[in-house]
Amino acid sequence: MLDRRLNAFRTDLAEKRLEGQVEALRFVEGRPARLIASTTAMRPQPSTTSGMDTELLFGEPVSVLDRANGWAWVKSGVDDYVGYVEETALGGPGAEPTxxxxxxxxxxxxxxxxxxxxxxxxxxxxxxxxxxxxxxxxxxxxxxxxxxxxxxxxxxVDMPISDDYVSVATRFLASPYLWGGRSGFGLDCSGLVQLSMMMTGKAVLRDTDMQRASIGTEIGRNELKRGDLVFWKGHVAIMVDAGMMIHSSGFTMDVSHESLADAIKRIEPMYGLPLLCRRPS
Missing domain, CATH: 2.30.30 (SH3 type barrels.)
Structure with missing residues (x-):
């Protein structure tokens, strides 16, 4: 089954590339636009009472598939995430960012x-x-x-600012935790991974489960070193070295350092042991 977070389809409308894969009344090519708000919440439903799935940044491109009642159904040009944003956050295609x-x-x-x-x-x-x-x-x-x-x-634009994404992540220390956030004003755990890697030229998917299934190669916990990722159910952390990690934590409600041993002990009663570890390629 296609992931609705990465594929735009509804019973009434779907993106053109999915024709023949899903059933919909109409198939359309999206129209290009760019974000003109500082940050924009992308939601699973066209309502401000719907939680934020992810966040789009100023100047990022989107493909607009539908507009109705002050909302736009869009697909991100950065990571293919699909959802609803308020129309006021969108401008035209505009000049290419420099x-x-x-x-x-x-x-x-x-x-x-x-x-x-x-x-x-x-x-x-x-x-x-x-x-x-x-x-x-x-x-x-x-x-x-x-x-x-x-x-x-x-x-x-798109010039890597470092070859070490961990050093980028540490620049967000003490930034507040925000569910769905992927900006310097607030990040969740996978948002920290995605934004830090993006700034070093590495494009990765948005959510923790997507990252767990796609980033790099699986390694053993005894192999961990700087830059490796540790995944729990619904959470990811970045190793700073073999024993310390940095993550955007709902426990401390900010981006913070924590020892892996302490995190495992704290998290296990609620969410179990780490599911796996991965080394980005």
Whole structure:
């Protein structure tokens, strides 16, 4: 059975590529759009009372399959996740992004001056189109639609910022836990893995079960080293070394370090022992 998180199909409508695989009244090609909100909740149902499955970042591309009653049914161009977003979060296809944010969080200033009001804040991984540059009191800014960003907080789009995704993950220490979050403003466990890997040029799927089934190769717990992943039922952690890990934890409600031994002891009564360990390729 096709995974509805990665394949867009309903009884009335489905994406064109699924024709012949699923039954639907109509099959459509999605229309391109980009996110214009700082972060956007993607939900399984078109309602603000529906929980957040995942989060889309400013400038990320989506394919719009349907629009109705203020909601859009979309498929992410980053990881193929399917769900509903509020229409107000979407703009047109727009110009291709030239840069992406490399700081955990940064501000868009109304003018190229840190003393001026801020227009919004962006997370690491947000994609922007730079139209020029300016310098104010020795600080270099890049100009974007609606303001300016600190130049050292961005890099050319899709350029890896490190070859060590663990070092990227540690930049989010003390960031709050957020179910479905994948931004510098809040992350869940698999969101931390996905965002950190994305910034080092590694594309991985979104949810814990998807990552457990697809990332790298399975290894034994006695083989663990930096960068390996440990999976429990519904949870994933990143090994910092053979004994310590970093994860976005619903226990501490933030991104934190914890020893693997302590985590196993704490988690076992509720969710059992780790299911498996994987080494990213």
């Amino acid at each position: 840069h992406w944010v490399t700081a955990p969080r940064t501000f868009v200033y109304s003018e190229p001056d840190m003393k001026r009001p801020t227009a919004t804040a962006l997370s690491m991984g947000s994609r922007i189109t730079v139209t020029g540059e300016a310098e104010t009191r020795g600080t270099r800014y890049l100009l974007v639609d609606g303001g300016a960003v600190i130049a050292k907080h961005v890099a050319e």
